[in-house]
Each structure stands twice: as C-alpha cells, then as structure tokens.
Amino acid sequence: MAAPVRGMAVSSSIGNTTSFQKKTRSKLVFIPGTRPSVQNGQLLVSSGVSSLDYVIGGGLAVGTLLLVEEDRYDSYSRMLLKYFLAEGIVCGHELFLASARDHPDQIMQELPSPILDDVASMKMSEGQSQPNDPDNPDTMKIAWRYQNQPRVQTALASSSRFGHYYDASKTMDPELLQAAKYHSFYQLQETPVTTGLSSLPSPYLALLKSIQTLIQKEGFDGSTPQLRGRNVLRVGLHSLGSVLWGDDVCCKDNSAHCHALSTFLYALRGLLRTSLSVAMMTVPSHLIQSRAVMGRIIRLSDTAIALESFRGSEKETNPLYKDYHGLLYVRQIPRLNCLTSEVPDTKDLAFKLKRKQFTIERLHLPPDLSETVSRVSKADLAAGCASTATGNKHLHF
Amino acid sequence: MLLEVLQAAEAGGFILIQDSVQCCGRGILRCCINAALKRDEDVHVLGFESPETEVCAGLDSSFAQKLHFHKGFPDPLGWRGKSSFTVQQFTSQHITQLIRDSQPAKASVLVVDSLSLVLRHHDPVIVCQSLQELRKGGVVKTIIGLLHSDLHLQGIVGIVCHLASTVISVAPTNNERHAVATTTRRTKSGKVMQEEEYFSVSEDATLSVQSKPRQHDRVEKEQDSAEVDPASNLTFNLRLSEEERRAKEKVALPFVFSQEKKSALLRPTPGSGRIMYEPDANDDFDEEDPDDDLDV
Numbered sequence: 001m002a003a004p005v006r007g008m009a010v011s012s013s014i015g016n017t018t019s020f021q022k023k024t025r026s027k028l029v030f031i032p033g034t035r036p037s038v039q040n041g042q043l044l045v046s047s048g049v050s051s052l053d054y055v056i057g058g059g060l061a062v063g064t065l066l067l068v069e070e071d072r073y074d075s076y077s078r079m080l081l082k083y084f085l086a087e088g089i090v091c092g093h094e095l096f097l098a099s100a101r102d103h104p105d106q107i108m109q110e111l112p113s114p115i116l117d118d119v120a121s122m123k124m125s126e127g128q129s130q131p132n133d134p135d136n137p138d139t140m141k142i143a144w145r146y147q148n149q150p151r152v153q154t155a156l157a158s159s160s161r162f163g164h165y166y167d168a169s170k171t172m173d174p175e176l177l178q179a180a181k182y183h184s185f186y187q188l189q190e191t192p193v194t195t196g197l198s199s200l201p202s203p204y205l206a207l208l209k210s211i212q213t214l215i216q217k218e219g220f221d222g223s224t225p226q227l228r229g230r231n232v233l234r235v236g237l238h239s240l241g242s243v244l245w246g247d248d249v250c251c252k253d254n255s256a257h258c259h260a261l262s263t264f265l266y267a268l269r270g271l272l273r274t275s276l277s278v279a280m281m282t283v284p285s286h287l288i289q290s291r292a293v294m295g296r297i298i299r300l301s302d303t304a305i306a307l308e309s310f311r312g313s314e315k316e317t318n319p320l321y322k323d324y325h326g327l328l329y330v331r332q333i334p335r336l337n338c339l340t341s342e343v344p345d346t347k348d349l350a351f352k353l354k355r356k357q358f359t360i361e362r363l364h365l366p367p368d369l370s371e372t373v374s375r376v377s378k379a380d381l382a383a384g385c386a387s388t389a390t391g392n393k394h395l396h397f
Numbered sequence: 398m399l400l401e402v403l404q405a406a407e408a409g410g411f412i413l414i415q416d417s418v419q420c421c422g423r424g425i426l427r428c429c430i431n432a433a434l435k436r437d438e439d440v441h442v443l444g445f446e447s448p449e450t451e452v453c454a455g456l457d458s459s460f461a462q463k464l465h466f467h468k469g470f471p472d473p474l475g476w477r478g479k480s481s482f483t484v485q486q487f488t489s490q491h492i493t494q495l496i497r498d499s500q501p502a503k504a505s506v507l508v509v510d511s512l513s514l515v516l517r518h519h520d521p522v523i524v525c526q527s528l529q530e531l532r533k534g535g536v537v538k539t540i541i542g543l544l545h546s547d548l549h550l551q552g553i554v555g556i557v558c559h560l561a562s563t564v565i566s567v568a569p570t571n572n573e574r575h576a577v578a579t580t581t582r583r584t585k586s587g588k589v590m591q592e593e594e595y596f597s598v599s600e601d602a603t604l605s606v607q608s609k610p611r612q613h614d615r616v617e618k619e620q621d622s623a624e625v626d627p628a629s630n631l632t633f634n635l636r637l638s639e640e641e642r643r644a645k646e647k648v649a650l651p652f653v654f655s656q657e658k659k660s661a662l663l664r665p666t667p668g669s670g671r672i673m674y675e676p677d678a679n680d681d682f683d684e685e686d687p688d689d690d691l692d693v
Contacts, residue, residue, distance in 0.1 A: 073583055073587070073589045074587070075587035075588070075589065076587075078587060079587065100529075101529070103533075142650070188529070188530060188533060242556070242559070243521065243522045243525040243526065243556050243560075244525065244526060244529055244560075246522060246526070247522070248520075248521070248522045250552060250555070250556050251521045251522070251550070251552040251553045251555075251556050252550075252552060253552070284559065286555075287552065287555050287556055287559055289552045312581060312589055312591050
C-alpha cells in the first residue's frame with residue numbers, strides 16, 4: 001500500500017513557556033494526478049469521470065481494482081475505460097492496456113480529447129457577465145442580489161476539482177499519445193504460455209506474467225528505483241472473462257474454468273497491493289451464466305459498479321427514463337484502512353453521456369399530480385375493504 | 398436497415414442470421430450471397446446442411462466463377478470421403494489456406510451454412526476464437542453465418558451474438574408470405590441501431606422489405622394527447638395582450654434601486670457569501686484581556 005511518508009521537525013524556542021510545539025508541514029509523496037483522501041488518507045487517482053469519482057468515494061485508491069460490469073453492447077463500459085486511460089495520459093501516468101477483441105492500439109486511437117482550458121474559459125465567462133443589460137432575460141428584477149450566484153447542480157460532483165473533462169466527439173491529439181508511456185497486450189498476438197503446474201488458461205497466465213514483468217522492470221513495486229521519480233501505473237483490462245480470453249464461463253453453467261477468473265483476480269490484486277498501480281477491468285457479466293461466479297468476481301474486486309444501458313431494451317421507450325442513457329448500480333465500495341466504507345446517500349443512479357461530460361445523476365421520479373389515479377385507488381380500496389357491499393363504490397369512511 | 402446490411406457489408410464484420418424451426422433464415426443467406434456476388438467479391442460457402450443446387454438456385458449464372466462452394470453435404474464429418482470440406486477442418490488455419498488456394502484478388506466473403514453444425518462438434522470457445530482470428534486476419538472481409546438458435550443453450554447463443562457486429566433474427570408472422578426480421582446493428586463507434594421489418598424472398602434471391610410501424614408511435618400519440626391546453630375554456634383571462642404587457646412594464650415597482658446603484662452593489666464574486674461587519678462604539682476589541690470582568 002502506498003502509505004504517506006511523514007517528516008516531523010521538532011522546533012522549540014528558548015523562553016517559550018507553553019507546552020505546545022508547532023510542527024512543520026508533513027511531506028507526502030507527491031505524484032502528479034493524485035491526492036490523499038479526506039476519509040482514510042489513501043492516495044487517490046481520478047477515474048476520468050468526476051461523477052464516478054464522487055460516487056465511489058472521491059476517486060480510485062492506488063493499489064485497488066475497479067470492476068465495471070459491461071452493458072449489453074459494451075458501449076458505455078468501453079467509454080469508461082477510455083476515460084480512465086485518457087486521464088492517465090493527461091496526468092502523465094504510465095499505461096498498460098490488455099484486450100482480446102480489438103487491438104489495444106485501436107482503442108488508444110479512440111481516446112477522447114481533453115478539455116484543458118476549462119478553468120480559463122470559466123473565468124472569462126465570469127468576467128464577461130453583464131448585469132447592467134436590461135434586455136438580458138437572466139437579469140433578475142426583484143431578487144437582483146442573487147444574480148451572480150451559481151446555479152444549483154443536480155449532477156453529482158465534489159466541490160474541489162479532481163480530474164478532467166473530455167470531449168467525446170474528438171479524439172486525442174497524436175502528440176499527446178506519443179508522449180505517453182504505454183504498454184499493450186493483445187491476446188491474438190501472444191504466444192501461448194505452457195506451464196503444467198498452473199491451472200490458469202494460457203491467456204490469463206501470459207497476462208499475469210506480462211503485468212508482473214512490467215511492474216518489476218519499471219520499478220513500480222519499489223524494488224528498483226524509478227528513474228524519473230515516482231509514478232502510477234494504470235492497468236486497463238477489456239472484456240475479461242469473455243470467450244476470446246479462452247474462458248468458458250460465459251457459455252456454460254458449470255464450466256471447466258469456473259475458478260480461472262477468480263484465481264487470476266486473486267493474483268492480480270496481490271500485484272496491485274504491492275505496487276503503485278491501479279487497475280480497471282470490464283467484465284461481460286450479462287453473459288456469465290453462473291451467479292456464484294459473478295459473486296466471487298465482485299468480492300475479489302475492491303470497487304464494483306454495473307452499467308445497464310437502455311439501448312435495445314424496452315426501457316428505451318419508458319417516459320421515466322427518457323432523459324438518461326442507462327442505470328448505474330454501485331455493487332461494492334472499497335473498505336480501505338477502516339472497518340466500513342462510506343455509504344452513499346442514494347442508490348438510484350442514472351448516467352447520461354453528453355458530448356463533453358459523462359454525468360451520473362440521482363434518479364428521481366416526477367411528482368404524481370394525477371387526480372384520477374388516487375380516486376381509482378380509493379375506489380379499489382373501498383371495494384376491497386367492504387366485501388359485503390359489492391355494488392356500492394362510493395363509500396366515504 | 399436490412400437492405401443496408403446486405404448492400405454495404407463492412408470490413409471485419411460478422412453478420413449472424415438467427416432462425417428457428419418456425420422460420421427458416423436460409424433465404425436471407427442466399428440474398429447475402431447474391432448481394433456479395435453483385436458487388437464483385439469472391440464468396441466462399443461452407444455448405445454443411447444444404448446441397449449446392451439448393452443454395453445456388455436462383456443466383457445469377459454470370460457470377461459463377463466468383464462463387465466457391467465447398468461441399469460438406471450430405472457427409473459433413475467426412476465418414477464416406479465424399480466431402481471437399483468437413484466440420485473438423487473448421488479452424489482459422491484451414492479456412493485461411495482454403496481461401497488462399499483460390500488466389501483471390503482482394504479479401505473474400507465467408508458464408509457458413511450453418512454455424513450450428515460447427516458448434517455441435519467443436520468447443521464454443523474455440524469456434525469463437527477461430528471466428529475472431531478470421532475477422533482480424535485480413536484474408537476474410539466479412540463472415541456471414543447462419544445459426545439455428547433453438548438448437549443451442551442460451552449461453553452459447555449469447556456469446557455468438559455478442560461476437561457478431563450485426564444480428565438478424567427472423568420470426569414468423571400471421572401472413573404466410575412475409576416474416577419479421579429484427580436487425581440489431583452495432584457500429585464501431587459503439588452506437589446500436591435496432592429495427593424490425595417485414596421481408597420476403599423471391600425465387601431469384603431478391604429481398605423485398607417493408608418497414609414495420611414502430612412501437613414509439615404509441616408513446617408519441619399518448620404524449621400528444623396529454624398536451625391539452627389547460628388554459629382553454631375558462632371564464633377568466635390567463636394571458637396578457639400586447640398592450641397590457643407594455644402597460645404592466647411601465648409601472649414602477651416600489652423600493653427598486655436604480656441601475657447605477659444596482660451595478661455598484663453587485664460584485665461578480667464566484668458564488669460565496671461574505672459577512673461584512675462594522676464595529677459599533679460599544680464594541681470592545683481588547684486582545685489582551687477579552688473579558689473586563691475577569692481578573693485572569
């Protein structure tokens with residue numbers, strides 16, 4: 001675990017009669033793109049989506065694994081993975097991307113473009129505000145003192161800004177991609193590793209060896225010193241558990257490899273806990289036949305969220321969900337350095353992918369102002385209570 | 398959308414035709430073969446379930462040199478030695494070698510009739526990996542497969558549909574001449590399009606498609622009926638005319654500051670309130686002894 005390093009200098013002045021002693025500022029390990037948590041002091045990195053950082057307790061702790069259960073067509077979960085990798089590039093972290101369906105280089109080409117001048121544009125917009133304009137419809141006439149107050153936001157976001165925003169309609173600049181340090185693992189191009197002792201399928205074993213070799217060679221576990229200072233490794237694993245990884249957990253109920261993914265996750269978390277790295281993986285959970293296997297995978301992850309897209313289902317035509325693209329379920333929130341995790345204030349969350357933001361909002365129903373619904377229910381209740389008076393539907397108790 | 402799927406098959410795509418015992422999907426498969434031949438592409442058909450005369454019936458004879466039929470029917474497992482291609486040879490190496498033997502000018506279209514027979518005799522994981530290798534290999538441009546969805550477990554159908562870029566599910570209707578095709582198309586940018594259409598296949602492998610009215614129309618009609626104007630049929634007036642609105646704006650409100658005083662008092666601060674306090678004459682700001690009455 002990346003524990004903060006504290007240095008305390010004791011200073012005492014001659015003639016000071018008080019027993020209190022002022023200490024100097026503690027020296028934390030500063031890595032760009034990270035910050036300590038206010039709950040448990042854990043070193044956090046951003047997941048790339050500010051709303052997701054708020055939902056899971058401020059960010060992703062270094063050394064943990066984030067599990068994203070894929071939506072049905074892998075649209076939004078793939079987008080979350082791209083946000084995670086793009087945040088690593090903007091913060092200067094090192095990347096590792098493993099994929100079996102598409103080539104990792106193809107996924108890297110599709111990363112969204114960061115909006116880096118957002119703070120400057122906000123300041124310019126504040127400076128250019130014109131309260132003297134009477135033709136402006138935003139000018140308040142009676143409550144004019146509240147004119148420059150910010151609007152109330154329904155999107156979940158913390159007060160202090162952590163992470164970046166991205167424009168999903170543009171791709172990242174090739175110069176930024178060239179400057180990033182990036183390692184890839186493509187399952188089709190890897191030679192199968194044959195070891196008789198291991199019970200893992202060969203793609204999982206090769207992937208584990210690749211991650212372990214990278215962590216040891218680049219010095220993320222502290223064994224060999226890092227050349228350019230301390231840095232964080234971001235590991236992205238796409239569609240783990242699908243048939244392209246050689247796993248049959250998606251097509252059979254009692255499969256021969258039902259323990260392979262659990263064994264892989266157990267070993268992967270051991271690697272993450274002993275190094276300055278953070279991992280995000282997506283799993284096609286809607287294809288996994290056994291609920292016990294999915295339960296094991298969730299328990300072996302630190303943070304688990306699930307996405308349910310409205311595309312292609314009957315919820316797309318539901319008027320209650322017409323403002324959103326899908327539902328987000330928080331399966332598990334990590335318990336790090338404490339006995340219990342932070343309980344979110346609401347579990348009904350919905351997500352919406354806009355052009356410049358992936359927002360997660362509280363799902364609320366519109367108020368039921370219908371007069372006829374209550375009357376029908378009252379009539380039904382009256383008919384239900386008074387079973388002897390069958391014909392009379394206008395009882396008033 | 399069904400005609401667009403047939404006309405413009407994308408590179409690296411995998412079109413899966415799902416059918417059942419009530420409705421046969423081989424007609425759409427023949428339309429796919431005919432459309433590929435008209436696009437002047439090499440088509441390799443692995444025929445495990447049907448003879449060549451049945452699959453190629455109605456196709457244009459001018460494209461006969463572009464069509465390569467690999468006979469697997471009626472001996473799909475090669476027991477009697479009458480087949481040029483068997484189910485056991487369904488691997489990416491064998492199929493790649495088979496296509497390269499015909500010296501194609503460009504990438505070919507692979508038609509599998511049907512995938513159900515392959516899935517019965519191979520591990521589904523190995524079949525999916527072979528299909529993925531064929532898609533990414535470069536020799537095969539498009540794979541078109543026929544899958545009898547009622548012959549397999551739901552999980553196996555799920556993983557094959559998850560692997561495909563386009564899934565066409567056929568189902569019967571009350572009309573004998575038509576059937577319903579549900580087309581789910583997933584583009585590379587992650588967008589998913591789904592549409593239901595009526596289709597029929599003629600003798601010369603021509604597809605005719607009618608669009609099915611969507612279920613969205615009911616929701617739209619309900620929304621249109623719900624937007625009744627509540628301000629109509631009232632005995633009083635809820636709106637202002639132009640003259641009344643201008644006369645209302647001319648009236649000066651009481652206790653309203655002027656524009657200069659308003660702009661002087663307004664400061665463009667970023668949203669945090671401040672407390673400004675002016676001390677009175679009775680306030681005591683003695684930092685040495687805050688309380689006069691104590692003798693500490």
